[in-house]
Amino acid sequence: MKSWFLSIFRRCTKASALYPNAAIVLLLLCLLVVCDQSDAQEMPTWEREAHGRIDQMRRKNLRVLVLDQAQKPIGNVSVKITQRRHAMPLGFAVGLGQLPNDIIGQQNLSAPLLRVFNSVNLGEIGRWDQLEPEMGLGDWGRLKYWLSWVNDMGLTVRYGSLFSANTSHQADWAALLGRRDLMASVELHQRQILNQFSNRVIAFDIYSHTLGHQLIEDQLSLVMVRRMYEQATALAPKVPMAVQMDNVLDPQRVQQAVARMSQFKKGFVPIKQWSVSLHIPADVQPQRLQSGLDWLAKLNVPIVVSNLTFAAACDSNAVRNALILLYSHQSVTAIYFGMPTASDLDTVVSHPLLDPTGKLTAMGLVVDDLFAQTWISRGELKTNSSGSLITRVFCGLYDLSATLPDGKIAYSSVFVSDEDDNQSSQTVVISPLAVSLEPLR
Known part of the structure; x- marks a missing residue:
């Protein structure tokens, strides 16, 4: 490369006496070619392949x-083309106790995050024990407030968790029920939720926290899990019903997650999406992340990243690499970012998108750059x-x-x-x- 460039440089120098302008232009072109080839050589193979997949799948x-x-x-x-929203659902996940102002402050639709985000995942706020249907003590107001806010903002909404497999998320009164009464309560609550909200949401996580927990199976059997999904699908046939698992890309949990999903599939549970929460560590290795995603993809169930968080020690490069791999994977159909509130920033272990003043953090700038500047189409053609x-x-x-x-x-x-x-x-x-x-x- 160096000898080729020196040869061109010498020729340009000799030609400059007769054709000074042409020599300068040629020299600049040589510099551009060298820079482009240098950039291509510096880009890792995994990243070059990821960008190729993005072009093939997302365009x-x-x-x-x-x-x-x-x-x-x-x-x-002359035709001007302006992209307004992405087709893939992109947004943030709501934490327990959070309201819109806690997460994004007073931002409007032109603000950096909301010009990227098109969806909201309600996370845990609509879970059975949070609504306390039998006791009348639940926080229905928060759920309805979020649904109203999302509608006003023109965003789509994912309901999030309906029932949890974790016994610590079971209401005290429900733990006292017999098998028959528990089954009746589960079916009644699910029917009420789907009848009331299925026309307003794009998906449900019917059964959550299922990696390492199996409350419904232990108390009512796997057949009851299948029955829950069959009932939900019958009530809302156009809405995907998902199962949710936490931290599935932890090296020691990937195979456990695949085995758990295989258990559901062998039990003929009609699951249409795999909702997963991911926490990206500071020392994330692209090859390991790619390998974990490939493991999950073996079961041919569309993956929704329902709560994506980054370790506080993550730098911009780690955030960027993780997003490139997620966006380029054929099984990933949606991404929702975990959004700690300003009051959490002193104790939270996750890197936030916004600082307490509402400005983008280093991580937020990466998200905005990729989804609002790089992976977007706008321009003027004839x-x-x-x-x-x-x-x-x-x-x-x-x-x-x-x-x-x-x-x-x-x-x-x-x-x-x-x-x-x-x-x-x-x-x-x-x-x-x-x-x-x-x-x-």
């Missing part, structure tokens, strides 16, 4: 066709002589506008789906809206 071809009022193609028209253009974009919601020859601007919107529908490209048409000014009859 699709978009064909834009611009028509005039007579519905004829218009060539050489149609060809046939009035169309094809570009490759990240999957998500788009606003498009075309500046027509008469100076008018035509608008359109499109959602580029991330589902594998085997289509070579998705087409959207931009055309001026012809509105008659005559009164309606």
Whole structure:
């Protein structure tokens, strides 16, 4: 590489006497080539492969066709493409006792995090013991407040945990019930929740904390777990029902998690998603993280990272590497970040996205840079002589506008789906809206 560059440099120097401008341009081009090749060599193999997977999975071809009022193609028209939301659910997980102001303060939709986030995971606040259905002592107000806030913000919402497999999360009164009464209470509560909220959420974690815990199996059997999922699926057939596990990528827990999920599958439990919480340590190794994800993916169950936290000692590089691996993995379908409140920052072991003043931390800047600057599509292109253009974009919601020859601007919107529908490209048409000014009859 060095000898090649020196050879070009000497030739440029000799040519500079006759063609000074050309020599300078050529020298600059050489420098750019060397820098590009140097960057490519410095990028680790795993990262280069991850970016290739991201391009293959998270991007699709978009064909834009611009028509005039007579519905004829218009060539050489400038088209502006702006991505508004990602297709993949991205958001934050709510902790017990948290309200919106505790997590994101007074941020609006243009704030850094909310221009990235499109979803909220309610976590544990809707869990059975938190709502205390039989005793009338539960915190239903917090659950309904969050659902109302999410709706006002135009975000989607994941219900989170419905029942826990951990005995420490069982209400005292429920522990006193006999098997028949416990089964009836579980079914009644599940039916009430799904009837009330299934049309407002995108998924439920029906059974949570199942790695190392099996409350329902111990008290009512695995058949009851299957019955819970069958009932939930019957009541809300379009809403995925998930099982949740904690810290599944801990080296000593990966195989246990796979064995636990295999147990559910062998018991014919109709699980549609695998909801997992992940804690990324400061010494995270990309190869080990990739290996853990590959282990989970063997069971062909879509993975939702329902609570992603980073060790306080994590630097920006570790955060970036972990997000690249998660976003590039074919089984990961959603990512929710754990969000400690300002009052937790002195004791929490996780790195927050925001500081107490509401500004992005170093970790928050990495999240914003990747999802709002790198993995996003925006720009201005021109149609060809046939009035169309094809570009490759990240999957998500788009606003498009075309500046027509008469100076008018035509608008359109499109959602580029991330589902594998085997289509070579998705087409959207931009055309001026012809509105008659005559009164309606």
